Amino acid sequence: MKSDSVVPARRDGNAVLERADSVVLLNPDRLSVQQQALILIGSAFEVWAAVDERRTIVEICELLGERYGKAASELEHDVFSLLVRLQSLGFVEFGDVRSVDTQNVSECRSQFRVRRDSGPAGEQQWGSGVSWN
Known part of the structure; x- marks a missing residue:
C-alpha cells in the first residue's frame, strides 16, 4: 500500500461519543459480534482524531510525529x-480499499491489536502500549 496516497475516513452509521481525551465507538451493524463499545485512548485516540478525510496516512504520521x-x-x-x-x-x-496490503495485516504485531482491556462497564479499551514520548 502506498500510505502517502491513501486517505482514511470515518465510516458513517456508527455511534460516536467523543470526549476530550478519548472516543467511544459502537458499530450497530456489528452488535452481534462486537457486543460492547470500543474506547480509544492515548495515542489510539490521537490517530482517530487525525482522521479527517483530508489527511493521508503519512500526513497523520507527520502530524503525530x-x-x-x-x-x-x-x-x-x-x-x-x-x-x-x-x-x-x-x-x-x-x-x-484495493490498495490496502491485506497480506501483511495478519502479521502485524502492533500493540494496538493486542492490548484490549475491559473498561468500567465492560467496554473494550484500545490503548496503545506504544509511548511516543
Missing part, C-alpha cells in the same frame, strides 16, 4: 495497524 518529536516513518506501522483494525471493525474506510 511533530507532537512527539518522532519521524513519521517511526510511527507508520503502528498508525497503519490501528487503522486496519478500525477498518475491520467497520469504523474506518480507505479511499481505495
